Amino acid sequence: MPKRKKVKKVKKTKKLKKTKFKGSPISSAKSVQNKNSVPGPDEKPEIKKIKKQPTEKRIYNLKDFVVYPKHGVGKITAIEKAKIGDIDIQFYKILVEKEKLTLTVPINQQSKLRPISSINQINKCVSILKTKPKIKRTMWSRRAQEYDQKINSGKIYELAEVVKDLNKNTDIIADQSYSERQLFEKAYERLKSEFEAVLKTSPEEVQKKMDKALGRTNISESTE
Numbered sequence: 001m002p003k004r005k006k007v008k009k010v011k012k013t014k015k016l017k018k019t020k021f022k023g024s025p026i027s028s029a030k031s032v033q034n035k036n037s038v039p040g041p042d043e044k045p046e047i048k049k050i051k052k053q054p055t056e057k058r059i060y061n062l063k064d065f066v067v068y069p070k071h072g073v074g075k076i077t078a079i080e081k082a083k084i085g086d087i088d089i090q091f092y093k094i095l096v097e098k099e100k101l102t103l104t105v106p107i108n109q110q111s112k113l114r115p116i117s118s119i120n121q122i123n124k125c126v127s128i129l130k131t132k133p134k135i136k137r138t139m140w141s142r143r144a145q146e147y148d149q150k151i152n153s154g155k156i157y158e159l160a161e162v163v164k165d166l167n168k169n170t171d172i173i174a175d176q177s178y179s180e181r182q183l184f185e186k187a188y189e190r191l192k193s194e195f196e197a198v199l200k201t202s203p204e205e206v207q208k209k210m211d212k213a214l215g216r217t218n219i220s221e222s223t224e
Contacts, residue, residue: 056108060092065116068103069154071096073116073193098193107115117156125160129213133165147183156194160166162187167214
């Protein structure tokens with residue numbers, strides 16, 4: 001009888017299935033954590049609210065002077081309450097004497113209001129008025145738009161720059177176009193009213209101070 005050859009049994013090893021990861025294991029783990037992580041409270045709106053609180057909740061008193069950018073200096077004549085639906089609203093009554101206008105501004109929507117300038121800011125404005133005017137070589141329509149935006153910005157330094165740039169050191173109407181003269185007078189009166197409120201002097205004294213800085217002393221003397 002021939003001898004049977006012994007067949008060696010080969011043990012089959014189970015092949016492990018390779019799991020495919022998109023990207024590195026660390027990045028995939030982070031993405032899983034981010035997906036599973038519970039989003040916290042809305043932090044951005046809270047930060048914005050905190051930043052707005054000082055301006056939105058600033059309290060002014062009766063007879064305080066404030067500046068409303070589009071209308072200039074006004075005086076708080078009353079602090080009143082009104083009920084709209086179920087909501088109680090408190091608001092300021094502001095008289096803008098130059099324009100014979102009374103504004104109603106809710107206390108919780110007063111971000112556009114600002115207090116009148118300090119004496120240091122007024123002195124800086126006088127320094128601006130003494131400098132040479134900067135006239136850009138662009139079309140007047142574009143410059144007029146820029147001047148108008150500066151006047152209505154509510155920023156006193158920008159207001160002083162408009163007065164300085166449009167000042168002609170003369171009172172002759174022919175030396176200025178109608179639109180130039182209108183913008184100059186608007187900016188001049190806005191600045192003058194804030195000077196009066198801060199310095200607490202007569203309009204005549206304020207005009208002398210401004211005209212002296214602008215080099216318009218001859219004009220102010222001739223109007224007396």
